[in-house]
Amino acid sequence: MAVVSGVMLMTAAALWRSLAVPALVRFPTDVDQHPRYEGTFTLFVDPATALPLDTPSTAALSIDRSVQGVPGESTGERVLVRETIAYAVEGSGPVEQIHQYVMDRRTGANVDDPAAWAFEPSNQLDRSGAYWVAMPRSSDGAVPVTMFKDEIGTTFVARPTGSTEDVNGLRLVEFAGSGTAQPLTDAYLTDLATDMPVPRSLSFDELKPLLLAAGVPVDAALEALVRVASPDDLAALATMTGQPIALEYVDTFSGRTLVEPDTGAIVDVSSVVEQVGARPAPDALPPLLDVLDRYRSEPAVTAVIEALDRLAGQPIPVFEYRYAQTGASVAEIASWVGEQRDRLVLAERTIPLVAAVTGAALVVLGAGAWSWRAWRSRR
Numbered sequence: 001m002a003v004v005s006g007v008m009l010m011t012a013a014a015l016w017r018s019l020a021v022p023a024l025v026r027f028p029t030d031v032d033q034h035p036r037y038e039g040t041f042t043l044f045v046d047p048a049t050a051l052p053l054d055t056p057s058t059a060a061l062s063i064d065r066s067v068q069g070v071p072g073e074s075t076g077e078r079v080l081v082r083e084t085i086a087y088a089v090e091g092s093g094p095v096e097q098i099h100q101y102v103m104d105r106r107t108g109a110n111v112d113d114p115a116a117w118a119f120e121p122s123n124q125l126d127r128s129g130a131y132w133v134a135m136p137r138s139s140d141g142a143v144p145v146t147m148f149k150d151e152i153g154t155t156f157v158a159r160p161t162g163s164t165e166d167v168n169g170l171r172l173v174e175f176a177g178s179g180t181a182q183p184l185t186d187a188y189l190t191d192l193a194t195d196m197p198v199p200r201s202l203s204f205d206e207l208k209p210l211l212l213a214a215g216v217p218v219d220a221a222l223e224a225l226v227r228v229a230s231p232d233d234l235a236a237l238a239t240m241t242g243q244p245i246a247l248e249y250v251d252t253f254s255g256r257t258l259v260e261p262d263t264g265a266i267v268d269v270s271s272v273v274e275q276v277g278a279r280p281a282p283d284a285l286p287p288l289l290d291v292l293d294r295y296r297s298e299p300a301v302t303a304v305i306e307a308l309d310r311l312a313g314q315p316i317p318v319f320e321y322r323y324a325q326t327g328a329s330v331a332e333i334a335s336w337v338g339e340q341r342d343r344l345v346l347a348e349r350t351i352p353l354v355a356a357v358t359g360a361a362l363v364v365l366g367a368g369a370w371s372w373r374a375w376r377s378r379r
Helices: 002-024 186-193 204-213 218-228 231-241 286-293 299-311 327-378
Strands: 036-045 052-069 078-089 095-104 120-124 145-149 154-167 170-183 245-259 266-280 316-325
Touching: 036 266, 036 327, 052 204, 052 316, 120 186, 145 170, 154 245, 154 266, 154 327, 170 266, 170 327, 204 218, 204 316, 218 231, 218 299, 231 286, 266 299, 266 327, 286 299
Parallel strands: none
Antiparallel strands: 036 052, 036 316, 052 078, 078 095, 145 154, 154 170, 170 245, 245 266, 266 316
16 A cells, blocks of 8 residues: 555656646736836936037936736736836926736746737737746856847847845846947837937037037038038038938946846846937938048048947937836845745645655555565565
8 A cells, every 4th residue: 555655646746747837837927016216317418409418417216117917818828917117207207118028927938929019009029039027937047048128129138147146035146138229119219209309310500519529520520621622522511411310319228137046036126227329320321421431531530430430339328227126125026036936846846846755755665564574474
């Protein structure tokens, strides 16, 4: 009886791991978390005039983020998560963004689904294979993770730093991610324009102060060109500078996050620096550069060409966020993640381990009793 019971328990442990665990260990459809972040918001350009500020304006910033599952629109395999972000800058009202994700409940990865969008329902996104709301389970800090950023409409890589931190009894691993001068999506720019001016183009006279502030010696180059350029090239320059110059807005960002490996839950986000900058659109520069290139022998013209090249990687700053998650918010998230981890460990490790160990003990006990009775019979 002991041997039979032990074999049954060991078989049950194997079946539990292969059948029950995949069915039970999934991203919860009723997730409802509200992390909070605080920091500063800095303006480098006057929104009313598009002129660079002599001294950047800095104000306190608070961000309230809501991450909520939608059980009625989720299934056993997929979970729909709605993210609402409210930015509040000191002296102005809150600005709200809404994003919606559809994720594989077993892996936490995003999947392609019409219900996945950013900023507005019409802006559907295919984030399949990338992560955002959570990291993959078993994120032990050994493998980089592909993350999706809605503002740029594409992915970046969060890389393990090798650091760990203990928070509320949880061992968390650290990841760091960054991106340089990534073009912003039209959807994000449209969303920004509802609260602050985001001109898609400027006249040469409007753009000139920004270029001068960015170290582009426009006046010196114009003086040199008036002296040495051919009449045809001067006429071409006059035509170019008389038309609106299209702008491209880009995002440069960096930040760190602490992740609980067993659940993949993001517990703490810190050291976030995100700067939106502007530069002439790529297709606006080649005709101008073709003319300037013919007069590279002029030092001022060479300086303009080099400065315009630098703008590709160092755009004119427009505004910047700096923030980190508050300590109270980290503690609250860690408490919830600890509960989720305990349930996961119970289902994935404790139950099958207890069943397997008990089964093995019964088999050994039964086999020992059988051998003892056989020995007594021979005696």
